[in-house]
Amino acid sequence: HAAHGYLISQFLSPLSNKRDDQWGGSLENRARFLLECVRRTRAKVAKRFIIAVKLNSADFQRGGFNDEDSVQVAKWLEDEGIDFIEVSGGNYEQPRMIDFNRKDPLAANKRESTMKREAYFLDFVPKLRARVSVPVMVTGGFRTVAAMQRAVSEDSVDLIGLGRPLVLDPEAPNKIFAGKLECLISRDEDLVIGNGLLGPRSxxxxxxxxxxxxxxxxxxxxxxxxxxxxxxxxxxxxxRALLRYDSTEGKTAKAVTGRGPRQ
Structure with a gap:
């Protein structure tokens, strides 16, 4: 997992990686940790064991990890024999991976065409395809079989990633392949705290x-x-889900560290 602001992503981003040794500075140095993880993993597993990397197309922050960086890192990953790359984007300061567009002074503008697309990161795939031949997965926003088929046939996507819809219907992929499902169950529009001032567009x-x-x-x-x-x-x-989630996270943090998340 080299996306979303987690540890490997922090090494990749010049906004968070301020090291002045072999692990920071140039993109080659910032990517070293990820590439070493891949090499060490590959050395320990069987040849048939699949290794994939979730990689940000960009972190959508000015001065951060951008799409040109991502293409170059993808090329290095291909050279290391990675089996496929999952395209994602954002971090928890600018969480585009959940299609949540926070107003952030560091945020880069989100293209209107991207906002209207059913899959969040398809626009990046042609640029990636021009440099690498490794299989590409796109995850995020797919809700109809038609959109998935278009992504595979027109946008050169090899694999479709599904997340939220499988929470409500874990058997959805089997139903799709059996021709019994054309549109995935979605609760996204209903899951709001309130309307108007209290809503997601507040x-x-x-x-x-x-x-x-x-x-x-x-x-x-x-x-x-x-x-x-x-x-x-x-x-x-x-x-109610937010309150439960906050409580669960607090209990987990305390169990792991011996203290709550706010201590």
Whole structure:
């Protein structure tokens, strides 16, 4: 996982990587940690073991990891024999991977055409394809079989990644291949804290944040339910899900570190 602001992504981004040794500075140095992870993993597993990397197309922050950087890193990954690359984008300051567009002074403008697309990161694929031949997966926003088929036939995508819809219907891929499903179940439009001023388009950034994390928390809580063998509670509101998620994260942080997330 080399995206979304996690550790490997932090090495890749010049905004977070301020090191002045072999692990920082130039893109080659910033990518060294990721490439070493791939090499060390490949050395320990069987040849048939698939190794893939989730890579940001960009982190959508001025001065950060951009699409040209991503293409070059993808080329280096191909040279290392990676099996496929999953294209994503953003971090938890500018979380485009959940299609949440926070107003951030460092944020780069999001293209209107990208916002209207069903898949969030398809625009980047042709640029990537021009430099690498490794299989490419795109995840994020796919809700109809027609859009998935277009992505494969017209946008040179090799693999379709699904996330949120599988929380509600884990058997969805089997239904698609059996010709029994054309549109995936989606609760995205319903998972809001409120309407108007309290909604996801609120002019108040704190309230926009609440809506985004409430929606994300709803899906997290239902992933926990699936892991426990329970059916999704579709009556759970975004606000209640946010409270549960915050409580769960706090308990986990305390169990791991011995202190809560805010201590």
């Amino acid at each position: 002019p108040i950034s704190f309230l926009r944040d609440l809506n985004a994390w409430g929606s994300l928390g709803w899906y997290y809580e239902h992933i926990y339910s699936l892991a426990d063998g329970r059916n999704p509670d579709t009556t759970l509101s975004a606000f």
